[in-house]
Amino acid sequence: MEFVTGIKKSECCSIEQAASGTLDGQTVRMEGTIHTIRDMGEVAFVILRKAEGLVQCVYEAGKTPCALSDLQDSMSIRVTGTVSKEERAPQGFEIRLAEVEILSRPYETLPLQISKWKLNTSLEAKLNYRSISLRNVKERAKFKIQEAIVRGFRDYLHRQGFTEIHTPKLGAKGAEGGSNLFRLDYFHTPAVLAQSPQFYKQMMVGVFDRVYEVAPVFRAEKHNTKRHLNEYTSLDFEMGYIRSFEEIMAMETGFLQYTMELLKTEYAREVKLLGIEIPDVSRIPQVRFDEAKRLVSEKYNRTIRNPYDLEPEEEVLIGRYFEEEYGSKFVFVTHYPSKKRPFYAMDDPADPTFTLSFDLLFEGMEITTGGQRIHDYKQLREKIAARKMTEEGMEQYLDTFKYGMPPHGGLGIGLERLTMKLVGEDNVREATLFPRDLSRLTP
Amino acid sequence: MEFVTGIKKSECCSIEQAASGTLDGQTVRMEGTIHTIRDMGEVAFVILRKAEGLVQCVYEAGKTPCALSDLQDSMSIRVTGTVSKEERAPQGFEIRLAEVEILSRPYETLPLQISKWKLNTSLEAKLNYRSISLRNVKERAKFKIQEAIVRGFRDYLHRQGFTEIHTPKLGAKGAEGGSNLFRLDYFHTPAVLAQSPQFYKQMMVGVFDRVYEVAPVFRAEKHNTKRHLNEYTSLDFEMGYIRSFEEIMAMETGFLQYTMELLKTEYAREVKLLGIEIPDVSRIPQVRFDEAKRLVSEKYNRTIRNPYDLEPEEEVLIGRYFEEEYGSKFVFVTHYPSKKRPFYAMDDPADPTFTLSFDLLFEGMEITTGGQRIHDYKQLREKIAARKMTEEGMEQYLDTFKYGMPPHGGLGIGLERLTMKLVGEDNVREATLFPRDLSRLTP
Numbered sequence: 001m002e003f004v005t006g007i008k009k010s011e012c013c014s015i016e017q018a019a020s021g022t023l024d025g026q027t028v029r030m031e032g033t034i035h036t037i038r039d040m041g042e043v044a045f046v047i048l049r050k051a052e053g054l055v056q057c058v059y060e061a062g063k064t065p066c067a068l069s070d071l072q073d074s075m076s077i078r079v080t081g082t083v084s085k086e087e088r089a090p091q092g093f094e095i096r097l098a099e100v101e102i103l104s105r106p107y108e109t110l111p112l113q114i115s116k117w118k119l120n121t122s123l124e125a126k127l128n129y130r131s132i133s134l135r136n137v138k139e140r141a142k143f144k145i146q147e148a149i150v151r152g153f154r155d156y157l158h159r160q161g162f163t164e165i166h167t168p169k170l171g172a173k174g175a176e177g178g179s180n181l182f183r184l185d186y187f188h189t190p191a192v193l194a195q196s197p198q199f200y201k202q203m204m205v206g207v208f209d210r211v212y213e214v215a216p217v218f219r220a221e222k223h224n225t226k227r228h229l230n231e232y233t234s235l236d237f238e239m240g241y242i243r244s245f246e247e248i249m250a251m252e253t254g255f256l257q258y259t260m261e262l263l264k265t266e267y268a269r270e271v272k273l274l275g276i277e278i279p280d281v282s283r284i285p286q287v288r289f290d291e292a293k294r295l296v297s298e299k300y301n302r303t304i305r306n307p308y309d310l311e312p313e314e315e316v317l318i319g320r321y322f323e324e325e326y327g328s329k330f331v332f333v334t335h336y337p338s339k340k341r342p343f344y345a346m347d348d349p350a351d352p353t354f355t356l357s358f359d360l361l362f363e364g365m366e367i368t369t370g371g372q373r374i375h376d377y378k379q380l381r382e383k384i385a386a387r388k389m390t391e392e393g394m395e396q397y398l399d400t401f402k403y404g405m406p407p408h409g410g411l412g413i414g415l416e417r418l419t420m421k422l423v424g425e426d427n428v429r430e431a432t433l434f435p436r437d438l439s440r441l442t443p
Numbered sequence: 444m445e446f447v448t449g450i451k452k453s454e455c456c457s458i459e460q461a462a463s464g465t466l467d468g469q470t471v472r473m474e475g476t477i478h479t480i481r482d483m484g485e486v487a488f489v490i491l492r493k494a495e496g497l498v499q500c501v502y503e504a505g506k507t508p509c510a511l512s513d514l515q516d517s518m519s520i521r522v523t524g525t526v527s528k529e530e531r532a533p534q535g536f537e538i539r540l541a542e543v544e545i546l547s548r549p550y551e552t553l554p555l556q557i558s559k560w561k562l563n564t565s566l567e568a569k570l571n572y573r574s575i576s577l578r579n580v581k582e583r584a585k586f587k588i589q590e591a592i593v594r595g596f597r598d599y600l601h602r603q604g605f606t607e608i609h610t611p612k613l614g615a616k617g618a619e620g621g622s623n624l625f626r627l628d629y630f631h632t633p634a635v636l637a638q639s640p641q642f643y644k645q646m647m648v649g650v651f652d653r654v655y656e657v658a659p660v661f662r663a664e665k666h667n668t669k670r671h672l673n674e675y676t677s678l679d680f681e682m683g684y685i686r687s688f689e690e691i692m693a694m695e696t697g698f699l700q701y702t703m704e705l706l707k708t709e710y711a712r713e714v715k716l717l718g719i720e721i722p723d724v725s726r727i728p729q730v731r732f733d734e735a736k737r738l739v740s741e742k743y744n745r746t747i748r749n750p751y752d753l754e755p756e757e758e759v760l761i762g763r764y765f766e767e768e769y770g771s772k773f774v775f776v777t778h779y780p781s782k783k784r785p786f787y788a789m790d791d792p793a794d795p796t797f798t799l800s801f802d803l804l805f806e807g808m809e810i811t812t813g814g815q816r817i818h819d820y821k822q823l824r825e826k827i828a829a830r831k832m833t834e835e836g837m838e839q840y841l842d843t844f845k846y847g848m849p850p851h852g853g854l855g856i857g858l859e860r861l862t863m864k865l866v867g868e869d870n871v872r873e874a875t876l877f878p879r880d881l882s883r884l885t886p
Contacts, residue, residue, distance in 0.1 A: 003726035004689070004775055006697045007603070012684075014604075031684040033649070033849060051604060051652040074847035076684070103684070106847030107820045131646035131843040140650050147607045154597075160450070161457075161494060164590045166676045166858070168877045169612070169659050170625075170636075172885045182613075184627035184636075186673075186884055187665075193627075193636075200877060203574035203886070206476070207583050209494040216612050216658065222630075230629075233609045241455075241474040241519070241546070246447070254449045283446035332447055377550045396886030400574040404517035404549030406476060415609070434611045434643060441629055442615045443646070443839030 012078070015052045019091045023083045030055065030095060031103070033135075034075045036115035037068070044068050046097065047090075047115070048079070053269065054137065056089035057081060057097050064097040073115070074106040112136075123429060130434055130443050141270040142431055146419040148267045150214055152259030153235045153413075160251065162237060163208040167200035169193055169216065173393030182220045193218035196412060198344070199397045201238040202373060205408045206400055212237040214415075224438045226427040227365060229416060231436040238373075238410030245346075245356040245372040248409045249286065249332050252360060252368060256281040256330070263422075274423050279329045279362075285322050286332040289354065292318045308337040319364025334358040336371075343383050346372040346409075356409075362421045370411025377401035455521070458495045462534045466526045473498065473538060474546070476578075477518045479558035480511070487511050489540065490533075490558070491522070496712065497580065499532035500524065500540050507540040516558070517549040555579075566872060573877055573886050584713040585874055589862040591710045593657055595702030596678045596856075603694065605680060606651040610643035612636055612659065616836030625663045636661035639855060641787070642840045644681040645816060648851045649843055655680040657858075667881045669870040670808060672859060674879040681816075681853030688789075688799040688815040691852045692729065692775050695803060695811060699724040699773070706865075717866050722772045722805075728765050729775040732797065735761045751780040762807025777801040779814075786826050789815040789852075799852075805864045813854025820844040 013028040032048035032055060044059040057079055059068055071077070080099035085092065111129050112121055114136040119126065126133040134140050154164065170184075170191050182193040197213050204211040217234045239251065260278050263271055271278065287295070290307065296317040297304050305311070310318075310333075322331040335354040338347050345355040357371025374380045380401055384391060391398060420431035429435040434443060456471040475491035475498060487502040500522055502511055514520075523542035528535065554572050555564055557579040562569065569576040577583050597607065613627075613634050625636040640656050647654040660677045682694065703721050706714055714721065730738070733750065739760040740747050748754070753761075753776075765774040778797040781790050788798040800814025817823045823844055827834055834841060863874035872878040877886060 001769060002729050004692045004696045004729050005726045006700055007690075007693045031849075033847065051606065076847065076849035078684075104818050104847060104849055107845050110846050129839075129842070131649055131839065132846055134647070134650040143608070143651075144606065146609075150607060150609075151601075158594075163494065163587065164593060165586070165876060166589075166593075166659070168674055168879050170661065170674050170879050170884065182627055182629070184625055186625070187663075187881055189884055191884055204577070204876070206574055207577040208586075216609070218613065220630075231611055231613050241521075247450075249447045250450045253447045257449055283448045286445050286447050326444065375547050393885075396572075396574065399572070402550050403553050403575055404476065404519065404547060406474075406519035406547055433608060433647070436611050436613050438630055441613065441632055441634055442836070 015091055018083050018093050024085055026083060028083055029080050031078045034073050036073055054090045056094040058094050059097050066100050075102055076104040077102055141273045142423045144267060144270040145423055148263050149259055149418055152262045153255055156255045156258040157212045157237055162210040162212045165204050165211045165213050167197045180220050182218050195219050197236050201236055203400045205238050205240040206405050209240045229428055229435055233415040235413040235415055240406040240408040242407055242409050245409050248370050248411055249358055253284055284330045284332055285326050285328050286334055288335045289333055292333050296321050315361055316364035319361050329363050331361050332358050343387055344373045346374050367417045368411050368413045372409035375405045375407050458534055461526050461536050467528055469526060471526055472523050474521045477516050479516055497533045499537040501537050502540050509543050518545055519547040520545055584716045585866045587710060587713040588866050591706050592702055592861055595705045596698055599698045599701040600655045600680055605653040605655045608647050608654045608656050610640045623663050625661050638662050640679050644679055646843045648681050648683040649848050652683045672871055672878055676858040678856040678858055683849040683851040685850055685852050688852050691813050691854055692801055696727055727773045727775055728769050728771050729777055731778045732776055735776050739764050758804055759807035762804050772806050774804050775801050786830050787816045789817050810860045811854050811856045815852035818848045818850050
């Protein structure tokens with residue numbers, strides 16, 4: 001009988017090992033895809049693309065036992081060769097090719113020049129050839145930054161005693177009401193796709209006190225803007241036993257601080273490659289909604305048209321104001337008007353026109369919405385009644401409160417928006433592997 | 444201007460702190476929900492439920508400044524009291540109550556007796572009152588085991604150089620063909636819900652060499668069994684530059700070994716609470732599909748009815764065989780018949796009737812399907828043509844191969860099935876927070 005006992009030590013060498021200097025002069029094996037070939041006459045540089053970066057391999061006519069013309073871009077190969085220090089090479093070393101084994105070959109030349117430093121093409125072309133455009137090292141680096149954000153979110157919350165949950169995306173009713181829902185037939189029953197894990201994460205606060213989820217959400221919004229997606233990844237958490245909604249903002253600030261450190265340490269390569277300036281999140285200003293409106297109206301000489309709404313331009317100006325006045329790219333705007341928040345938002349006892357809630361703006365764009373929730377069953381039902389909403393389909397959600405729930409609150413962060421702002425893009429599609437928008441359902 | 448600078452040290456004490464012994468004799472604060480009250484006359488035990496476990500608080504008439512009748516099950520409270528060692532208490536300590544602050548109260552008594560050690564009710568009732576039944580400590584412990592599995596998967600793969608990805612769940616076409624798809628209208632375009640991230644994770648191998656995703660998948664299967672869900676969480680990975688599909692099984696074995704260690708160390712409390720015997724995964728037998736059928740047919744005196752299919756009872760017997768003969772709860776069954784695998788599965792060059800693929804069985808139940816994929820563009824198109832399938836809707840997937848792809852393979856693990864088997868349940872709904880099946884779309 002044969003047994004599987006776990007992974008074996010790879011016969012192939014990683015970039016890190018080769019770059020360490022300890023293998024200089026030795027023969028190593030390495031695998032990768034030919035990113036580009038630069039023919040210099042006597043020698044040629046065969047640039048290998050690996051997940052961690054590019055590697056310079058040196059082809060020498062007469063020494064490397066294959067014809068240079070046998071090699072082409074986008075071939076997957078396994079090479080054997082001698083490592084030597086070379087400061088001009090991408091990783092500070094190069095491999096002099098002694099053997100080249102072709103593992104796989106392309107059938108056509110690439111439709112995009114992915115080996116260029118900056119992929120010089122339209123967003124449309126990038127998305128149409130998504131699995132190709134992402135092979136460009138700058139393009140893919142954005143998604144390592146995205147990975148860091150998600151790791152930071154999970155690792156930080158885990159350390160803070162949160163439990164990870166997985167809640168259903170198919171349901172009978174949406175959390176925020178009727179509009180903007182994708183509808184479908186579920187074995188002859190009408191169903192919708194979750195626009196947020198709101199109800200479920202609240203229900204789970206009664207079980208685990210603090211919970212988080214990283215999962216897709218679906219919004220059938222007919223917005224066609226640079227910052228809207230119809231499916232995105234939401235970073236959600238919900239925490240019980242809070243004394244104030246400010247604890248939620250403090251938790252988010254803690255997550256951001258942790259993640260910026262993670263970027264500086266474990267993602268330094270991608271941070272450098274993309275020229276990211278890690279924002280200072282040691283302290284994030286917080287300002288009331290009405291006060292923020294007043295401040296930008298005064299400073300930028302702008303009339304307040306609607307005291308209960310924030311226009312996108314106002315958001316941008318609030319971002320600008322706090323960058324100019326306090327040097328912060330982030331600002332918490334608190335106490336949003338009650339009528340702009342869902343029924344479960346807790347109204348401010350001092351003035352129920354406003355809620356104990358907040359948005360976090362990053363360079364003037366909303367990346368988070370959060371706040372304290374109503375935890376008292378009667379209060380919750382009264383607010384539903386006052387809004388002339390129906391309780392239908394919310395029975396089990398409401399029962400959770402009937403049987404007792406601690407005070408709690410939480411937030412949702414749009415992963416792609418946070419990624420987009422961090423990597424310095426101005427279209428959220430640039431920070432999404434396979435974006436879904438009004439006109440895009442493929443690839 | 445006010446600033447948010449991160450989380451503050453909690454005024455409340457954790458179970459870990461109180462159980463450490465260093466606070467004995469000191470006054471502490473603690474928050475939680477009243478799990479149950481045991482009135483002994485002069486004193487009463489007020490059992491507090493927290494995420495980490497139960498805490499015994501001692502109410503003493505005349506000393507605790509509230510009436511015992513003021514307190515009731517399911518109230519959220521904040522208490523102040525003196526910690527003292529008490530070996531008969533759940534955590535080895537108790538808190539003598541000096542102050543009790545009521546944070547929130549229930550409006551009705553619970554429909555389920557969640558404070559019983561074992562929740563003595565039907566699965567149906569458990570699921571109908573899901574947010575309540577999960578408050579039972581044994582019920583919720585299953586989902587800490589589930590958390591450990593997901594952490595193990597991510598942490599192990601991260602260390603092995605995998606990149607985490609997030610791929611869309613809304614698309615124009617499914618990975619496995621036409622049936623079993625949930626269909627919906629996407630802004631007047633026909634769309635489907637992803638039944639697997641298969642195409643996307645393969646496309647991303649060309650970008651990051653090794654990728655993984657933890658996300659929901661949707662299957663409109665009309666099965667009403669103990670092991671089928673219509674929405675579940677899939678643990679997927681895909682790895683490039685493999686020399687054999689056995690490397691995929693080795694990687695999965697490594698993940699299982701890592702996760703069992705994680706359970707023993709960081710989840711010892713839940714492992715003990717649920718009475719889990721951690722299975723030995725130091726070596727997992729591997730057996731060919733045809734050989735496995737022959738072995739169980741001989742040992743259990745069973746006729747092979749169809750050499751190209753595995754009946755559920757045969758799976759169970761294979762599990763039994765390898766437990767009896769080799770003491771292993773797990774077995775890799777390899778070389779599934781080609782006609783039972785999707786078009787992208789790589790056929791065995793030695794006998795194309797079979798594929799370079801495998802299932803992992805855990806106690807006779809399939810928890811993983813994986814294998815090597817076709818990476819050659821022509822070969823892939825030929826197989827599509829041979830199966831009389833259409834390439835429509837797969838253009839961008841196929842283009843990825845046209846422009847070159849390394850040899851690769853991967854797998855998908857059903858999170859709920861693995862959890863179910865680990866915690867010793869026999870219905871997958873017991874290992875799902877909010878299951879979705881033929882007749883269940885709520886809560």
